[in-house]
Amino acid sequence: MQQSNNYIIIFTVVLTIVLGGLLSAASVFLKPKQKKSIELDTKKQILTAVVDLEGLSGNEILEKYDAEIQSVVVNIDGDIVEEDEQGAPIVAEKVDIAKNYKKAPEERLFPVFKFHEAGNTESVKSYILPVYGTGLWGPIWGYIALETDMNTIKGVVFAHETETPGLGARITEREVQDRFQGKNIFDEEGKLVSVAMLKGENNPNPLLGAHYVDGMSGATITADGLNKMLKDYFGYYEAYIKKVSGDTEKVAAL
Amino acid sequence: MSTDTIEKQQVEEVKEKKKSETLLSKRRKKFINDPLNDDNPITVQVLGICSALAVTTQMKPTLTMAISVIFVMVFSNLSISLLRNLIPTRVRIIVQLAVIATLVSLVSEVLKAYSYDMYKELSVFVGLIITNCIVMGRLEAFALGNKPWDSVLDGFGNALGYSWIILAVAFFRELLGAGKFFGVPVFEAIGIANFPTNGLMVTPVGAFIILGLIIWVQRTKTGYVEH
16 A cells, blocks of 8 residues: 555654654653652662661651751862852752762762751761762762761662673672671771772672772672772762761751 | 355355454464464564563563563554554554554653652663564564454563563572572572572573573474474
């Protein structure tokens, strides 16, 4: 069956309009729900750095977040930033780490999530810092929870977009993330050394010490990216970390 | 006169056949049964291998993937079959692609809204259903020339044929690679605490091996030989 060109053109135009309309309708209709899903996912990641959320429903997680997390945004000098250039208030949860990553470090905004006892913002139990970097194939990111000494790692959570399953993608596994617990990011002289993954797996324990964790076999490049990400971001947050650890009373006032 | 009656009889027979063909007649059951085994899209036609390798490390995402593919195939077959007399032959491939892409985007959007974890896990592979040869293959080979209900069954059958294979692959990969079934550590549950998991199974290589074994077993049973 041969149709005229006009018929073909009209058919494709109508088809495009119908399908396009369908997609936009779905997109508009689902947008609020998607936004909520993304918000829940972010808050879940932040909380996972400090507590086990196993068995909690979405709403319970959001409630827990509201009750136990307080956030601030700081700049590279560790000063609190409350408004952007236009004077609009900045909300830490709305700061897009990936977008900020493209700017020069001096211009970036750095959110800090403070995990405190439910309802009592004064008694901070942990500081959670978002980190962002590149793995082997694409972006990796995560949240690092520091104890109140601002030196010991309480917990970490990592996520990735396209790392190799079974190799680099293992950074999302609890077992790998638990290796970071209790490590220190400063040495005894108070110099920032960060925490790094070693090459290879099953490294003997004495090798690890306070600043190294066992690596992931077959995922050296992901681990290198992870190490760089941690070192970079601890560097960016160093001013803030120093401020907090230098004067705990001042922190409570913040 | 005798020929007349025969013709009449035949006409009546045809009429009766048309009337009496149930929604799942024998002929139609074949649309579903064939692709499950004898004409399986993955193991016999060897289509859709890419996603069969990529998403099958765990049962949960695989099940999501299977449901998505079933949805896309049923509805794309239905829409193309409904439009089959309207679609201009010269642009039919583009029309098929547009329909598939729309359905896949819908699936992706719904996943993003209602099952964000799955959306993250499957990420690009939901989008890649568009390029899954099985979907377009059935549109081109079947839906363009058959009635809507037959096409729906054909799409469903082929999607099911695809689904059971990827679920079988995922079952073994998750069991042997992570010692789990739908995320539940089964070996611990039955008292084997230190089950040695096989890292090979988590990589795409593991999928190749299991797929190869399934094809082997199946072809031994059906006697199918590649020409």
